[in-house]
Amino acid sequence: MSSTTNRSAARRAYGRYAVRRLAQAVAVVLLAYVFTFLVISVLPGDPVSNVLRDPQNNFSEQEIARIVAYYGLDQPIWVQLVEALSRFVVGDLGVSLRSNLPVSGLLADVLPSTLRLAGAALAVALVLAFAIAFGVRNLPAPLARPLRAFPSLFLSVPNFLIGLVLIQWFSFQLGLFLVIDAESLLATFFAAVALGIPVSAQIAEVLIANLDHEARQEYAAVARSRGLGRARLFTAHLLKPSSLPVVTVVALTVGELLGGSLITETIFGRNGVGNLVQRSVATQDLPVLQAVVALAAVVFVVVNLVADLVYPLLDPRVRLDASPARTKEVSA
């Protein structure tokens, strides 16, 4: 086989692969949307009459029925589902049942805060993880050994506790930031520290394990035998191959950072996606929940796709060749 046919075959395979991945992605997002609808629909009550039934409101059942009809919640479930889906496919996320505001506007309100927090937390996590890994490999044993315990320690301290302690010290005692100005630079930084610490543990664990593995390889022994110092060996030889699996971990934790920030947002009084979800879950605000789940599905799909695409760039041994089995291995 000549190399040109080989290359065009690979390109065709890649095309098929890309189309399949894209179709999968769309299916995942749609299924997430429908699944959310079904799960919320089986819960008793609906968001509108739940609020109206508060005895303070003093509404009769007839009045409640008329109001519920305005929101279309008296329709059979499948009619509501078809309506929601036909809106969704043309990009209309609908109107929140709780706030009467367009869902797209509500998302636009909270996304920047969550993106800032998640981005900063990821940066904190990466810096911490690489610092710990560097220390473990380069510090003298009496210091390096306890450092190895840090990831497990970070994982076992709940982050709301870290958050409350940070607020207590840095806001209430030292006055470095105000809890009522949650989006300020320092407030965001400390929230990112609270959220980033547990995430750094996951990255550090993977990084340390891989560094240990690489350090046992022949090339490392050769480098050491040629008199290379610890720090030089670390930066010049061990770090790059050990960082590869970190990409996969980061891809997984991005989802966690976006979705798992609820507690941090609540403690730090930040108005992010997590808080919007909390408000919406408490009131069964279906259109908002469906939009957030669909958004989360999009984020996961995109991040995983990007990780798959970045992988071959970091490691020339990984190639998207014609065999689907091979590509699956890579993406896993």
Next chain:
Amino acid sequence: MTIPRSPRRLRAGRAATATAGLLATLMVAAGCSAGGTQSQAGGEPQEGGDLVFLIDSLGPTWVPNNSSISSFQGHIWGHLTDKLVYVDENGTVSPWVAESWDQNEDATQFTLKLKDGVTFSDGSPVDAAAVVANLDIWARGDVERGINPIGLFPKTYVSAEALDDLTVQVDFVAPTLGFIPTLGYHGSILISPETLAAPAEEQADLANDIGSGPFVVESWTEGDEVVLKKRDDYDWAPEALDHDGPAYLDTLTYKVVAEPSVRTAAVQSGQAQVAYNPSPQELEFYGEQGFTVAAPRYLGFVNGYAINTQVAPFDDVRVRQALQVGIDRDEILSTVYTDDWLPAASFIQSNVPGATDHSDALVHDPEAAAALLDEAGWVEGSDGVRTKDGQRLSFTLHPNPYLATSQAVDELVAQQLAELGFDVDIQAYDVITFGERVSFANPSIPTYEVTRSFIDAGTVAGVLTDAENGENWFNVGQSDPTLTELAQDVATATTTEERDPVLDELQGYVLDRAYFVPLTQIAQRLYLQSPDVQGVTYNGVAYANYYTAWLAE
């Protein structure tokens, strides 16, 4: 490779609530020195300053009709808007936008005279036409546009008419003595007719909602914060507030901080001036630290049980009466609450005009209770529970999910009644399930735990029987002629002088027949406040008003 740890996260979330309490104690202990500075009250009001109010939530929608009575949004509406009349914490009605009013002899027609020169913040006048538009939307809503009616507005409303620019005539199908006080209720906020005509989606954006109050919206973010700034040309405050012209404060910020211990610690460290709904356990400590704790009472029913008289064992009046004197209300106050709560003296709060003192009927008397049960044929068995004809003396309490202390109170009541030979079961539901399963006159619900505010004692007439679509709280229908007649007389009274003696008789009768078993008076809205905040007033529904407030530095 590490697996995402979401299950652990979920558990941590639940633990967060429990541990937050612990941490609150830590924070309190750590911050003692900082909070110790006590500036003493008094002095001349000072202009300027920014007040930050930390609140647990900003509630759901901002469509004015759908949110005005919310325990959260009500705070903001109270500053953005005015009402036709003012009702103070003693239920006294006084002029506001309505300068004076008249009623016809049978209280079916009212005429309101409006104050001249009142304007909405967009410059349009608060005139008779605007008031008519508001009355119509409170009474009927516009459900086809997603605007709910105000549930507590008198259902006897027929129509309103502008007689001239400043005179409004309002007609009812039946005597409606409660109309004027209802105009001071938190639901009756005056909104510009232009806003009222807009679709729900536009009204849901707070920035579009135009009122005539002492503050206007500067900025807001859904679920996060509302910043209000004072209106410089405001000059029509109720006389009862003893302050003219614009507010002292420059801005008023309502900021959501969901975690109660962070709210109180932020006030303690001086980052905010007021924390809403601090946990009752923290109040004593902060009080000792020099912080102001306010627990104003609202006008309404006391917290207590409406008894279903058709369900055994409460179909026997003697068992109900045993319950009435078998509960030790002083023990509830000293165990569950602090000194800020008052004992019940009737089934309506004692600050309601027309409420009379019936505390004699509510004195704890276990001997009398035991005698009543003996007389009714309930005999104590070997396990301490009384039985009659093979039936055990048992029933179920459903704590009211809208009142945080309800379950603790019910547990104590269950203990107290166990000593008398009752077997009391407690079944707690969340808000949604409670709404679906627990209702008045429901054959499987022996007691309904009431907490409800109202502004006029006439409301009482609508809950006692099933006449005129009444709520039939005690499931007696119209089978008790005395009750039916008393309710009818309260509903149709045309003056308060005529109504008050009937109300007094009614309260005595309902308590004597033990249709309603009161527990304690309610202080549902709690405020923890920096000592720098002076001059706060509280209205009849216990909302704090910062129009009169100022900051001492």
